[in-house]
Amino acid sequence: MAPSSALLLPLRLPALALAALLLCCAGCTSADSPPASLIAVAARDVEGGIVSEGDALYLPNVTACRDACASAPGCNLWIYCAAADGCMGSPGDYQRDLRKYRQCWLKYDKPTNRSAWPRSKGTKDQYTGWISGTTAAGVRDGSLPDVGYTRCYCSSSYIQNGYKFKGVCAKSSSGYGVSCYLEGSCNNPPQNGEDWCPSVQQCTTILDTDLDGKVLNDGDNTYVNSPEECCGRCTQTEWCNAWTWCSDPNGCNGGELFRFRQCWLKNADPTNPQPKGGYGNSTGWISGLRMAWMPKD
């Protein structure tokens, strides 16, 4: 384990800086970037014109929803409820609707760089249960990075004792809540240079992928209902910057039923993720990096 005396104050990365960082990977020595088709964002319900109603489209898994979008004329956004305890019906709801479980909504929205795209429905720190992705090419996340209560952005990179963190909030060094270092450009930075992070994190997810890393928890005995909840556990866990959740009720690791809903918390290099067995080869596992949306190519 890492020395526990060290302060851990990881950070949050503006989406554009992140995009630049990841794009550079095409020319550097890190592992291949994940294919755009595998990338989605947890705890996000994206806005758009409805191409197909989720009330009428229940699919067994998230990749099936993505594929449905890819083959539906006019669709460039998909939204899937992978949360076993259901998803929010509309912004501002306080309760999940179990009937939403496995609904797949297909939508269209015009990509624009005039405003945030894909546009998010609901508030930033709302546990929606939904996971969203796009089939549009060349997308950079237009959404703003999460801000703390003082509305300062967290800074973009941080290395503590050799462990890298990119764009993440993490367990506060003071032991209370979740915090991050602030960017120097904040107008009124708090005295200690920390800020509180939103309770809900919109984590980048990579479908059908089991990211490698130093395991930080007893994943065999950690069960949560949704990818965003697994990401939330990661936020609350010292050194965690990557996580893996089994989304498939038919089990993961080739059908091990008991794996469904398992949440593994890990420490990895978020700039150079190493998928076990390759991206897209670990059917049913959803892995997340503690970063915002990654660019499409």
Ligand SMILES: *[C@@H]1O[C@H](CO)[C@@H](O)[C@H](O)[C@H]1NC(C)=O
């Ligand atoms: C996902 O759903 C599709 C379409 O129903 C199916 O062919 C595929 O086997 C499913 N994948 C998993 C991991 O269950």
Ligand SMILES: *[C@@H]1O[C@H](CO)[C@@H](O)[C@H](O)[C@H]1NC(C)=O
């Ligand atoms: C969109 O971005 C491109 C490249 O960054 C820029 O050239 C163009 O002017 C932008 N368009 C709008 C409407 O902001």
Ligand SMILES: *[C@@H]1O[C@H](CO)[C@@H](O)[C@H](O)[C@H]1NC(C)=O
């Ligand atoms: C992923 O699976 C494909 C098809 O089974 C296989 O050809 C490929 O070698 C796998 N990738 C890795 C990195 O194992």
